[in-house]
Amino acid sequence: MTPKKRVLSAILGSKRLDRVPIVCVNQTITKEQLKELNISLLDAHTSPEKMAKLAFSAIEMLGFDNVRVPFCQTVEAEALGCKIRFSYDSLPTVETHPFKIDSLPTLPSDILSKGRIPIVISAVEKLSREIGKEYPVIAGIVGPFSLAGYLLGLNEILVASISETQSLKRFLDITLELGIIYGKALINAGADIICVEDMSASTEMISPKIYKDLILPYHKRLFEELKSAVTVLHICGNVTPIIQYMADSGADALSIDHKLDLSTATQVKDKVSLIGNLDPVRLLLQGTANEIVKAGNKALESGIDLLAPGCSLALETSIENIKALQMISLSKPSYTIPNKRKSNFQIFVRYDLSKGEEKVKERLVKDVLEEVREAVINGNTQKVIDAIKKALETYDPIEIINKGLVEGINVVSELWNKGEYFLPQVILSADAMQIGIKMCEEYMGKPIEKKGKIVMHVAEGDIHTIGKDIVKALLVAHGYEVIDLGVDVPIERVVEAVKKYKPCLLTGSALMTTTMSAFPRIAKRLEEEGINIPFACGGGAVNQEFCESFKFGIYGGKAINAPLIAEAARSGKSWQEIREMFHK
Secondary structure, eight states: OOHHHHHHHHHHTOSOOSSOOBOOOSOOOOHHHHHHHTOOHHHHHHOHHHHHHHHHHHHHTTOOSOEEEOSSSOHHHHHTTOOEEOOSSSOOEEOOOOOOTTSOOOOOTTGGGSTTHHHHHHHHHHHHHHHTTTSOEEEEEEOHHHHHHHHHOHHHHHHHHHHOHHHHHHHHHHHHHHHHHHHHHHHHHTOSEEEEEOGGGSTTTSOHHHIIIIIHHHHHHHHHHTTTSEEEEEOOSOOGGGHHHHHTSSOSEEEOOTTSOHHHHGGGTTTOEEEEEEOTTTTTTTOOHHHHHHHHHHHHHHTOSEEEESSOOOTTOOHHHHHGGGGSOOSOOOOOOOOOOOOOOOOOOOOOTTTSOHHHHHHSOSSHHHHHHHHHHTTOHHHHHHHHHHHTTTSOHHHHIIIIIIHHHHHHHHHHHTTSSOHHHHHHHHHHHHHHHHHHHHHHTSOOOOSOEEEEEEBTTOOOOHHHHHHHHHHHHTTOEEEEOOSSBOHHHHHHHHHHHOOSEEEEEOOOTTTTTHHHHHHHHHHHTTOOOOEEEESTTOOHHHHTTSTTEEEOOSGGGHHHHHHHHHTTOOHHHHHHHHOO
16 A cells, blocks of 8 residues: 555545554654755755755655645745745744734735745645655645734734634635635645644634634635645644534544543544644653654554644654654554534633632622722723722722732633633733733832843744743733843844843743754853853743753743742742742
8 A cells, every 4th residue: 555545545534554654744854854965944945846855855764654845834924925034943934914903915816926835836746746646745734813813913813803803804814715725726736635734723822612603614615625635624732622613624634732632532533534643842852762652552542543743843853753653553453432422612701700700709809909800800901991090099009010900910810721711811911901000100100119030032933922921911910020032032132131131030932843942052052151040931832841851941831830930030049949849
């Protein structure tokens, strides 16, 4: 059986396979491949010949049953006018978000000639022509919601998803149209499989209700238009709450993360095949061959149809670890799909203090400070302004900040950690809290005295600002001066900021497996400069083992831990002591 027949049969439900396919439907290159083939990261994204050569090395060097292009998620954004930052150390990232919610982009009639779209199409044609009879060619496109996030900014689309849905839908109409045009061009060029990556549609960012009501209809339209090819839907993170909705999207298969509850996922196997779900960080980047084999066998026993990383490969992943997949028992074990049962997924309802948990209500004192807290919790900026005006008649500004604004944002953090709040609500609450702090400072005629300085950034190559912004809101609320370097921050700029501001704590966030390696490189540069500082790291790509692998590293874990870690750093505790306090 050829790898192409094996992969397509596994996705489309054939019961007669010689073995389970080993695939990667997301980013497939590593630095070892680049070095071995003498290809730069820049050429990997800008040369169709070298893109195709690298893609084929996923078969020759890594042992996958497929090829996949491109190696980034910025092609469509660039074609629509976003500025892209290229690097020799990390994958391309979107630097600018050139549109506003009320200023729609225009989709030019010659969109297929824009940016690197012709390069990817040419690479697909080359791969299809040279190996397409034997191996499946997978082409990746960015889903409508995530592409809108590149055009507008992630924070903007998350807020718009609950406050300006009609305007956002006009953007989604355009990003959907591009997905259809580009997807069909890739199919015509020879792509056997189209993998739609809609990273920002994760329930780690939006509620299940927003996915079902706003995004799912666009996924259905996209897959209906691309049905001439085999289709895969990939959404990052724990998609357990929306797995049944995703199965209704029309995709032939779902690419799923290691965070997913597989016992729930197997309930949709009458509609879709499951691809995944090996942890690309804890296992493939950091693990041993034995750990990878054990996890792979467990995934197969649990119902995975095509064995694969749960997301993109980190550039630093070793070829040796990827080849460990070949040692897994790939004869399909027998398993029983659980009986179908009614979905018990909780649909998000905006938090209302009048209907909220009693233990939260008990914490709130029944006076004007409660109004401040409630306004922050509900993300209502105007009510924060009105409540603080009233509170200033009775309370000291510092007391309003500590007992109103800070307690309010603490409740928001608790609700987010419990999955009752999602990122759009957190953003609105953080913005409302910031307005409140500014009002109190203006009333005092001076900024509140800061406890200490903290330098904060998102890893080089990563443009996901959400985790950083939540942590920033909590630290500001607790009285710290935050020097926010922004997203996609070069390593040397982080080091220079630490030297300049002399903070008590450095923080970093990485949501992408392909960017987290910036943190150990920062730690190495700090050590070379003779700087000893606690370095708290977080984000979806980061775990405790990774943070323990380099000097100064502390695993941030949940955002609510940030003020506690900051307090420990401010008190003079060493990074070793803080690590011991917060690591399991």
